[in-house]
Amino acid sequence: MSDKSYLAAPYRNSLSATAKAMLNHQLLGKDETHLDYGCRRGGDVERLLNAGYKSNGYDPYYFSSAATPADVVTMSYVLNVIENPEERREALLNAWSLTKKRLIISSNVRGSGIDPGKLTSLGTFTKFYNHIELKAYIESTLGIEAVKLDKDKFVVQHDGLQFKPLPYEKILEESQAIALSGWIPSMEVIIKGYCNDFKPRAGFDEVDSGEFPGRIRYYRLLAKERSLPGKTGLVRCLHIRGGIGSEQMEWAIAAIKRRNRIAEMKFHCIEQNFLSEFLGLKKFDFLDTDNVKIYR
Structure with a gap:
């Protein structure tokens, strides 16, 4: 990630929209393990643990210990703060490698064009996707169907439809x-x-x-x-x-x-x-x- 990407981590008083969608769609059971990949300050992990879920977190700045594989992995608004395309792709592949059952990905979605991204006043990088670009990016990287949960959220299942990305x-x-x-x-x-x-x-x-x-x-x-x-x-x-x-x-x-x-x-x-x-x-x-x- 960008050296200053940790500054983009917001303070929350409740579960993130990604965690709420995961629970609303019944994509995490209390008998399953969960990893929040790019968990920032770990707010979702703490609240899920308090609710009786088996949650853990990884973040290169706030929780830098080695990430452990889990049944369900969430990647909440991580892709849009990684400036280097190779690092962005590596992060998505790494999150998928830690996923046993399903990976839930969310990112900033807005507009209909292709946004190259920009630096904010804090010096952090931010990029907006459109829903077509985000779906294409996930599938062309992982080679497995990304099913839309919401305009900015997709889920990838290990038993999902497979594709063959080509150069x-x-x-x-x-x-x-x-x-x-x-x-x-x-x-x-x-x-x-x-x-x-x-x-x-x-x-x-x-x-x-x-x-x-x-x-x-x-x-x-x-x-x-x-x-x-x-x-x-x-x-x-x-x-x-x-x-x-x-x-x-x-x-x-x-x-x-x-x-x-x-x-x-x-x-x-x-x-x-x-x-x-x-x-x-x-x-x-x-x-x-x-x-x-x-x-x-």
Whole structure:
């Protein structure tokens, strides 16, 4: 950590927001051990011990004795005060190495851009993440899914979905190979169902297994910009002939799977060189590269 990072440790009269979230989500039982990695003055440790939990702390300035592994590890607003990127990555990997079951990470989250960080009037370093950047950073460092608890809090489980973070050059190479096999839609393209006929029609109750009785269900590719291959040029909407199970639907799904595979690699890029492509997204459907979501 920065030489003055300990000055950023606040005084609290109650449990931190991270510790409260851990208890509210029932992520720590009284039969489990807990380590507060970067515990600062140890306020959470003291209050958890008083509440009957098996808690311990580690901090390079306030509690510098060797950290011991624990079932549950919390890393509360630590990443945002480490100025050196290598030290920041090392701290996250070290906290994970001490985790037996789950790691809970929180950091300052604000805005939609990429904040490089700055020095405060105290001489401490501070950085703000956005929720996309924080999730990408955790997953590209640890190679395991980070599940969102709140806008600034994620949990990583040892039995969570695993990824394979790749370096920038390898991602470019594999992306080019995937693109050679067919069209790659842009990130905002989705498959969307719709109805044209809203009046009950005899004989059509079997359409979509009865979910839309008496209505004929159609499907199309939708994009925010003109990026879809129409007959006379690029369009924003492309009808999928034949609906579910048709050859055109299979073509559309295959194209989005190719897009999702490339997006997943870029999202987990070790150097995080592609983050700007994901800013503004609220869902992470593209991380499920085997199952393409069809919006009903």
